Amino acid sequence: MASGSTMTAPICLVENHGEQLNVNPEALQILDKISQPVVVVGIVGLYRTGKSYLMNRLAGQNHGFVLGSTVRSETKGIWMWCVPHPSKLNHTLVLLDTEGLGTNPKIQNSNLPRECIKQFFPKRKCFIFDRPTSDRNLLFHLEKVPEDKLDSTFQEQSKKFCTYIFNHTKTKTLKEGIIVTGSRLRTLVVTYVDTINTGAVPCLENVVTTLAQRENSVAVQKAADHYSKQMVQRLTLPTDTLQELLDVHADCEREAIAVFMEHSFKDEKREFQKKLMDTVKERKKDFLLQNEDASFKYSQAQLKQLSEPLMKSISIGTFCVPGGYHLYLEAKEKVESDYNLVPRKGVKANEVLQQFLQNQVAVENSILQGDALLTYQEKALAAEWALKKAAEKEVELLSQKYKEQQQKLEAQERSFKENIAQLRDKLERERENFRMEQEKMLKHKLKIQEELLNEGFLKKSVKLHAEIQLLKKEIAANKEDKCSLGPWIFDVIGKMLDKEMPDPNVCGTAEQAKEEAAEKEVELLSQKYKEQQQKLEAQERSFKENIAQLRDKLERDRENLQREQEKMLKHKLKRHVLEEVAAAEVEQMTACVLL
Template sequence: MLELELDGYPITEDEYLENALRLIPGGDPHIQNSNMPRECIRKFFPKRKCFVFDRPTNDRKQLLHIEELPDDELDKNFREQSKNFCSYIFDHAKTKTLGYGISVTGSGLGTLVQSYLETINSGGVPCLESAVKTLAERENSAAVQKAADHYSEQMAQRLSLPTDTLLELLEVHAACEREALTIFLERSFKDDTQEFQKKLVVMIEKTKEDFLQKNEDVSLKCCQAELKTLSEALMTSISSGAFFVPGGHSLYLKAKNKVEEDYKLVPKKGVKATEVLQSFLRSQEEVELAILLADKALTEGDKAMGVECAKMQAAEREQELLREKQKEEEQKMEAQQRSLQESIAQLEEKMNKERENHLKLQEMTLEHKLKMQKELLTEGFKKKAEDLNKDIEQLKEDIEATKSGSHFNVSAILDVASIALVAVLPGPYKVLGMGVKLLSDAVKGRKDSS
């Protein structure tokens, strides 16, 4: 049984631990070896907590099979101590993190340990940075896939094809992309060159293009089917020669206009509605001209005027179709620009948060080193206390550098990120690089002014 007593006075569990970690004076090698683990514990564990456990049972036979023993057969004091221990861990234990406050999950920690041990077993020199790099590659790849899957699933759930307009699809895309990027940035780390974010951009862009194409295909099929049904009577009349009579041109125009008006009233035609209608009207131009020229009820002047009118209407329809296509391209460009701006903004937010976490960690480390130095002086280890001065001064410089941003240049990294993200976009969208560069410059100007 461990006695919580020092110099005849009762002490707490924590006081017992701190007393056990006190360094032993002297330069003897045995003393130095004894002090080494104490120093390591004091250095790497700023906050320490000690728990004392009684024996789980006094029955030696039960001790041989302790893992099979029911809880109610364990010693009462041991059960209470175990409960207190677990409660403390659940309430106070913090998530394990890497640099910049990056959390490590259980599986991530397993990867770190596995990579570290494999290096040792292979006879190599273990390097934590190398193990972290291995973990980052695995976690970032998983983050890309999870974000891309979320985007695909949400697009499929939220879209009802065909959409009435291109803008409707692009708005759903923007929302899903924003969520996907958030998922990626929450899980990824050490993606300094934006390699994995670029992969995500490419995957999302491809999936978006697939939805755009599918939206057009569904709309095209729907519109063609509707127009075929609505024009059946017109096509039958043309085939039977019903319009090749005096006054037939007027009858034809009335029938054709009815098809056009009825078609415009059909809901949910989608983005190909105008193009399909224009294609149909274009296919009727020769038929209309033949009916016009054969109409004996019209004078030559009427016919000439009818020909010119048909040409003007055809030209106007073509211009309307061009304007619609141009508008769609502008909407795509604007959506892409907003997407890039959102990516840069979220990346900036993540980097600023990482800088804040890193600063907190540095300040905690400084506080711990100052405390260690004070303890060493109190215990009479002046030389060891002085040896810490160099570390303390360097840490103070690092803290000032983090505060000023000189070691964490957000705007410079955003410049690189904007170029990297634009570089993986389809050709027409690369012109947005200048716009994103201007955004990064604006961020830089905002930082400088503050």
Template sequence: GPGYVTKLTELIRAKSSPRSDGLEDAREFVGFFPDFIWTVRDFTLELKLDGHCITEDQYLENALKLVSGQDPQTLVSNRPRECIRQFFPRWKCFVFVWPVSDPQLLSKIESIPESQMNPKFQEQLKNFCSYIFTHATGKRLGEGILVTGSRLGNLVQTYVDAINNGTVPCLENAVKTLAERENSAAVQRAAEHYSEQMAQRVRLPTDTLPELLDVHSACEKEAIAVFMEHSFKDDQWKFQKKLVVIIEERKGAFMEQNESASLSHCQAELDKLSASLRESISHGAFYVPGGHSLYLEARKKVEQDYEQVPRKGVKASEVFQNFLKSQITVEESILQSDKALSDGQRVMAVELAKNEALEKELELMRQQQKKKEQEIETRMRSFSENMDQLQKKMEMERENILRDQERVLDHKLKALRDLLLEGIEKKYEDLRREIKLRDEEIKALKKSLIEKILDVVRDILIKILSLLGDVGVKILSSAK
């Protein structure tokens, strides 16, 4: 009610920094106040003003006009009008006739079918509902921040805590507290979305690292969108940075799981494929003339079979490289015991083995370098995605701020226009009353002067006539 509105600035502050004069600027409240929708039930009056038909909104406008006068009763009467006009950006009015013609049925109104209600009431109700569902906006905290159910609960808790501590609740501080809670929850929700989607979409081990990183980028994009949807007033991007760090950590964990899965899978497959080779070595099958050539063929067969294993993952080359390293001593032993080879052939075989080992080491290093480049590219993609979504959110927030500012500016311009018009009208009325008063004073003064002149003239005439003796007496007698 208006009584609560008039006390609002005493019970709550909009800004944490008070004005220089120590007073709350009540105009700040218009930035987050809703539209003022006034419903008048059981309306029996005619929508007319000075004999002309008016709309419901014009009826409200007329009701909110300030009453002229400076007496205490008038000031008290004008206070709620001033508050409604000052705090609320827009005003709307709906009037409702009696829902039923029989007053006795009002006590049973809930059980009366809608079809039996006054058709005019039904029409008014339909217009009211249509306006609410179409035009009425949800509660906002300025800058386009929509108050959801959870946010309202947090706001209430913040206000209660402030009141219990003996301080005046401050909307600006409450919004900061609310933002901290909401943004922390938004980070958690976004991070959980990332983990859930990665677990659902990634089959470990992935065949290649880009396969994992592409899924990561898609899940990260969704996670950032979740954060943007549920966060607000993230000053200096404090919470978005937290999300970046968390997702980077969880990406690292998935990469480790992927490598671990690839390592165990490749090792298990290679152990199966090389079982025959190890058995032949232990039985001395290659320690015969020409054994080195037989060994190389058997090892090549293991390598070819290993290449055919599907989805080995990112550790495929490293696992096989480690297998080759484990075979160096065995190959040297077989080479030295092969009587079919000359010393020159042995030297050539050793050189060939060294070159092959070096080539595979270089290939492994190239793969590791490529892995680093892919990770850097993914981080750049992550940075770009964060910036793109942040820019879109900032543009949306800017539009909301501009829309709110335009809304407040429109209200202030309307209030200023109304005040000017009312001020001009009041000045006109004051001037008209002053002119009338002055006119009456002038008339009274003129009348007073004429009466005084007549009195003087009469006294002079009496004196003159009295000097004429009998003739003067006759003139006076006849004048009477």
């Protein structure tokens, strides 16, 4: 059994105290721990007819179920023995032996006549047993009789009986192919007993509905837990990108939906699938927050470590010298470069860097203004260049946020599509199972009708004929409706996703409000991104204009300097020529004097 424990002896499942039936809590706990499908074998009959002996043989034991008159009247009821099925892997064989329930009037009132036995047991097999032994004294203590003391024919008959039960009994299944596990059998038992105690006849449809409510709640929890467990195992926070987390989320959500589909049934309004979607959405949001927090803390720690030399240099005044601004820029750019090389900083890496750079604006401006090596014009250009770089960082950050919002919306759309796809597959399987059940039921009713006619029950045969015709119409309608399955699914899923056909008098649902808020946030980010781009372009135009004006001014200054230099050169040349002429005249005059 799935619980890992094996029952060594039967336990009373339903106790009969006078006219009141009570379910044994200990037996319910045993069933609740069995997650495997069960094969249920029950036996009814008079005292001392070999019921308990045969059940012991099915359990592979010579004793266990108490035989005949050894049962005290106050403990009579339904006894249960759960053992691993000898031939069906991963199945549990549930043996039920009745003792003394026939004295309960409520049970008598709910016992159906022979025709109903035919209706509920379409396949019947009869076994005839010889006496186990000719010794009447041994008949009262069969559990103590050695195998070799029993009649050989009886032994062979018992062996054939057990083999047939093991090979031909099927997994307990309810309408629409719902497989019954131990825990589901527990709910059925409690519901049936409560109904019988009220004096009513149990209605299978109501029982299945009650079972579905309980099982679907469990299925939601099991699927949500699977999602969380797999996310924890597969994620390493912080993830390098948001898309990395969303991809893991998509895989885990797909598996969670499959878990829910496997364990849920009769979720006709899709309220439990919607509950799972909401739960997964909230847990995904929590993982996103954890990822952002991990990224923020890790990025801050790395940046703090890398910026320590820069901060120390600032504190001791290293950059408060002529040319210090250039040295500061080199040190700051090295911090940025080293930071960008750090791997897997996560989704908050740019935001942390942006905060760091914004915190440096005042210090950077102070160093710039105090640098005596720079002219006024150069300082103005440097300040404008710093603003341009800051604007570029802001645009880059906004672009990342916009991209991440788009990725989240796309992930949400994929989630809806995955839910629709798996729901479609499940509905197709359920429809096919329902069709097979209907055809099986039709075949059975036709057989009963034939038997009733042969036995002369004409009125009952006519009544059954009407049921058969109705069932045939249902089968035909089911086949014809198959082509419209797709639109029907989308109608159901539309209601499930809220798009839930909201009340016209109500202005939307909370879920719609969240979706609209997300869309508005994306729209706002897009607008802000566009505005920042426009500002950046304006700053760039301004910067280019200032550069152009500075270039023109420098060009004019250069031309003026060139003209001044040429003028000075001409003046010097003229003076040089005059000096040479004067020297020549002096030399000539000297020569004349000498003559």
